Amino acid sequence: MANIDDVARLAGVSKGTVSNVFTQKRPVRREVAERVLQVAKELNFKPNYWARTLSMKETRIIGLSMPAERAKFSQFHMSLMNGVLQVCYDHGYRLLVNTLTPDYQGESKHITTNPVDGEIFLDPEQQDTRLDGYTDSDPPVVVIGRPPERYQSRVSYVDNDNEAMAEQVTRYLLELGHENILFLNATNERTVSADRQRGYQKAFLQAGVRMRPELHVFKRLDVPSVDYGYQTLKDVFSNHISFSAVITDTDKVALGVYRAAMELGISIPQDISVFAFSDNSVFAPEFNPPLSGVSLNSEELGREAAALLIERIRDNSAPVIHKIIPSHLVLRESCRPWTPPSNT
Numbered sequence: 001m002a003n004i005d006d007v008a009r010l011a012g013v014s015k016g017t018v019s020n021v022f023t024q025k026r027p028v029r030r031e032v033a034e035r036v037l038q039v040a041k042e043l044n045f046k047p048n049y050w051a052r053t054l055s056m057k058e059t060r061i062i063g064l065s066m067p068a069e070r071a072k073f074s075q076f077h078m079s080l081m082n083g084v085l086q087v088c089y090d091h092g093y094r095l096l097v098n099t100l101t102p103d104y105q106g107e108s109k110h111i112t113t114n115p116v117d118g119e120i121f122l123d124p125e126q127q128d129t130r131l132d133g134y135t136d137s138d139p140p141v142v143v144i145g146r147p148p149e150r151y152q153s154r155v156s157y158v159d160n161d162n163e164a165m166a167e168q169v170t171r172y173l174l175e176l177g178h179e180n181i182l183f184l185n186a187t188n189e190r191t192v193s194a195d196r197q198r199g200y201q202k203a204f205l206q207a208g209v210r211m212r213p214e215l216h217v218f219k220r221l222d223v224p225s226v227d228y229g230y231q232t233l234k235d236v237f238s239n240h241i242s243f244s245a246v247i248t249d250t251d252k253v254a255l256g257v258y259r260a261a262m263e264l265g266i267s268i269p270q271d272i273s274v275f276a277f278s279d280n281s282v283f284a285p286e287f288n289p290p291l292s293g294v295s296l297n298s299e300e301l302g303r304e305a306a307a308l309l310i311e312r313i314r315d316n317s318a319p320v321i322h323k324i325i326p327s328h329l330v331l332r333e334s335c336r337p338w339t340p341p342s343n344t
Helices: 004-011 015-023 030-043 049-056 075-091 104-112 162-175 191-207 225-238 251-264 298-314
Strands: 061-067 094-100 118-122 141-144 156-159 181-185 216-218 245-248 273-276 293-295 322-324 328-330
Touching (some): 015 030, 075 094, 118 298, 162 181, 162 191, 162 273, 162 328, 181 191, 181 225, 191 216, 225 251
Parallel strands (some): 061 118, 156 322, 181 245, 245 273
């Protein structure tokens, strides 16, 4: 079986050059790299991954830790992973995806034993054991989402401006005449729910419209998103709580709202308007009419997070960076101006 000495001898280069071609630790001239790869192919030489890992004290693996319901990914998750993978490919890294159950806080020991050079944490919580156990001697971490304030000076993160986004969505519905807006927020454990709550409240305050606290609902961790939207709409309707528009945390929550509305004989958008904090849903065929949403640019979120992480892996003294990725509204047929019902 061929070894690195054979490749170096036939390619006319040093063992270190062969190693650099495969590890990409140091740049190698293109013509030299192509010659080494050609010789390796002819000899059927493949570097021993674990031997290289032990000698270089790196795995060339990036971890992506993200909560998911029964490991089923939304379009947001898929696009985000595509962004991370693009950067991994460009820099010679592999991606290890660790999906977390809703009660993942008990899994922190499992998370920290992943064989990774660094990790991306998605959807941070106010009390997040992934970060609570983090020390400067651990592999570098980048967060997608706003980490708790006590960590913001220590870890880089990328995020949308969720407060401004929620304010914009709420203001849009208020300008359509909707004053009773049901907000099906994320779980109150996640930092994103607090950001969106502030934006929702700010829009009402600036419009001079009274916000009804009973119309702001937080998701429970143990309830699947579709069930959350479905059951909450039914509960609000059965309790005779008036509303004319619904803002949902995700497209899955919106799908539950659509299904409940159909069963209750509520027409979208004639009776209620619906808006979601997501876009390009895999459930798009089930949304009739098409769902208005927010483009979060999830692929760019993934790319930027991976780029920041690799920079920190290569230089642990790199500065902490907080980067905001733009988002924009995508208006479709699920929203319309509010017309009060006729008394006749």
